[in-house]
Amino acid sequence: DADVTQTPRNRITKTGKRIMLECSQTKGHDRMYWYRQDPGLGLRLIYYSFDVKDINKGEISDGYSVSRQAQAKFSLSLESAIPNQTALYFCATSDFANTEAFFGQGTRLTVV
Amino acid sequence: AQSVAQPEDQVNVAEGNPLTVKCTYSVSGNPYLFWYVQYPNRGLQFLLKYITGDNLVKGSYGFEAEFNKSQTSFHLKKPSALVSDSALYFCAVRDRNSGNTPLVFGKGTRLSVIA
Numbered sequence: 001d002a003d004v005t006q007t008p009r010n011r012i013t014k015t016g017k018r019i020m021l022e023c024s025q026t027k028g029h030d031r032m033y034w035y036r037q038d039p040g041l042g043l044r045l046i047y048y049s050f051d052v053k054d055i056n057k058g059e060i061s062d063g064y065s066v067s068r069q070a071q072a073k074f075s076l077s078l079e080s081a082i083p084n085q086t087a088l089y090f091c092a093t094s095d096f097a098n099t100e101a102f103f104g105q106g107t108r109l110t111v112v
Numbered sequence: 113a114q115s116v117a118q119p120e121d122q123v124n125v126a127e128g129n130p131l132t133v134k135c136t137y138s139v140s141g142n143p144y145l146f147w148y149v150q151y152p153n154r155g156l157q158f159l160l161k162y163i164t165g166d167n168l169v170k171g172s173y174g175f176e177a178e179f180n181k182s183q184t185s186f187h188l189k190k191p192s193a194l195v196s197d198s199a200l201y202f203c204a205v206r207d208r209n210s211g212n213t214p215l216v217f218g219k220g221t222r223l224s225v226i227a
């Protein structure tokens with residue numbers, strides 16, 4: 001089983017719909033992240049959480065919200081999806097500041 | 113604020129030749145530096161990191177990177193490229209002195225190794 005699991009892997013949704021992307025990890029890490037990948041723009045941080053009670057906005061948090069249900073689970077929601085939120089979304093986890101992050105396989109989201 | 117620049121969108125190299133993927137960074141203090149690789153339809157895989165100590169860091173799949181503090185660079189290198197190295201490469205930085213901050217990524221460099 002993968003250390004960081006994202007569901008769904010692919011999703012097509014309509015403009016205005018609410019959608020949730022889920023992430024779970026078995027690494028036992030406290031830190032979890034949501035990134036968005038767009039061609040030519042690299043990975044941009046949406047939200048991050050350093051423990052269950054800690055939620056922080058990243059550089060592109062508008063239009064998104066998150067929930068840290070447990071140490072192992074971190075969900076990303078799009079309250080009212082719009083076409084420019086079409087992208088590849090990655091969840092990641094890490095342990096300490098000097099350690100690498102581990103990434104999920106990604107969720108490809110298309111908003112039509 | 114911390115930032116990463118990967119000045120080349122695309123790097124082409126012949127199989128067997130050495131390859132370099134460039135990365136420069138900006139942090140207010142000292143950096144933790146990372147390289148990741150992304151193969152098609154896959155997540156990011158960790159290649160190597162610089163934390164402290166020896167400026168030359170060796171990682172997975174024969175890759176290495178050299179930390180140069182004066183030039184604020186952390187270029188990824190491999191002595192002999194393979195076709196299977198073709199992928200998207202990301203450099204990332206975290207400021208060691210700024211407490212709890214997440215990784216900041218560059219925009220990525222697509223490496224194409226031609227047989």
